Amino acid sequence: MESSTRHNFTRGILSFVLFFCVLCSIRVLLAMHTYKGISSETPCSWRGIVLSQPSVTGKAVRLDVLVVYVGEKRVSPFKTKVVLYRSSILDDTLPIRSGSGIACVSRFQGLYSSKVKPSYRRYLMSQGFKSQIFATYQKVSLVSIEREDIPAFTRFKLRMSAFRSRLLHNYSRFGITGDNLAVVSAMTLGDRSFLDAGLRETYSVSGASHVLALSGLHLGIIYSILLMLMCRKIRLYKWRLFSHFMIILTLWGYVMLVGAPMSAVRSASMLTFCTV
CATH class of the missing domain: 2.40.50 (OB fold (Dihydrolipoamide Acetyltransferase, E2P))
Structure with a gap:
């Protein structure tokens, strides 16, 4: 009975996630099709x-x-x-x-x-x-x-941006400067404003420029660490379910912290889908 209930619950969650993904895809396609830009002939x-x-x-x-x-x-x-x-x-x-x-x-x-x-x-x-x-x-x-005058979601993103700025300031306080600060900021917080043209060219020529852009690689590492710390020794189903919920919540919190770039959103969506 417990196994049947668990499977039914999982199928329900999976169906909801699939429906949400399809709905978002349709919304994006409609937005692209009915796109109306803003322009003005005079200042x-x-x-x-x-x-x-x-x-x-x-x-x-x-x-x-x-x-x-x-x-x-x-x-x-x-x-x-x-x-x-x-x-x-x-x-x-x-x-x-x-x-x-x-x-x-x-x-x-x-x-x-x-x-x-x-x-x-x-x-x-x-x-x-x-x-x-x-x-x-x-x-x-x-x-x-x-x-x-500012939408609620935008206010939330601005608060996260301010928190990210404080973290960047703490990097400098800990003695991380120059190119080290640029690389650490890009890899951990998605802030690439410290990257100069020379450093970008160096990573591009070496074929490692992808490590400077937050993507599935970075989120996968974070997800694996959280999974190992929170779910490794938990046997009871309800506590494992709670742990997975906290992992997903932490993952999306990090995505919002780094500014919600499309690459990170896609990776977080796939990890959420796999977790469910």
């Missing part, structure tokens, strides 16, 4: 919240921004890729970081512009971006964004 003012740590390449500063106001009108929040150009490499007058509110006057460039390469367009669309913005550093100012 307009907007305000938004920074979702990522700034990525600096030469004079260019790249940000992921959630726009919540266009002009004085509150709009349905949408993601845009922002590229700011500084007057010089040493220009760092604005302390922009994840969670900062910024305002700017610029033009929204739609993703179907002829200037956007098809491969890059597909990448931006898969990440949920609706447009691109190119502006000078001097046109941006820091502003405060009301808490109520």
Whole structure:
């Protein structure tokens, strides 16, 4: 009887997971098919919240921004890729970081512009971006964004981002600096902002660039360690079930901590599926 109940429960959970995966796949396909980008012919003012740590390449500063106001009108929040150009490499007058509110006057460039390469367009669309913005550093100012204007899930991601920033700061406090800090940050927290062009090229030439991107390799190691620590000597079914639930919860917590990149989400989904 107990064995039959266990199998029925497992089949129920498995059916739910399969239904959820199919539903999400259909939702993604519909979103791609009915995609509507954001564009504007003339510059307009907007305000938004920074979702990522700034990525600096030469004079260019790249940000992921959630726009919540266009002009004085509150709009349905949408993601845009922002590229700011500084007057010089040493220009760092604005302390922009994840969670900062910024305002700017610029033009929204739609993703179907002829200037956007098809491969890059597909990448931006898969990440949920609706447009691109190119502006000078001097046109941006820091502003405060009301808490109520930010979706609840976005607020949660920003809290996780702030916690990740504190962990990165602790790395520096422990004496991890330079290229060591860049590699450790990329491999453990998914932060690749410390990787310079030379280090990226070195890993690319050696064929080991994949270790710098969080994927199934990293999550598989974490999952194996958790499985060994929490389920190795547990015999009772209900406690094993609880242990597996805690492992899945910890795994997804880590995925949110590193910013929920698509590679980590796919790996966590497969590990969840296999665990169930």
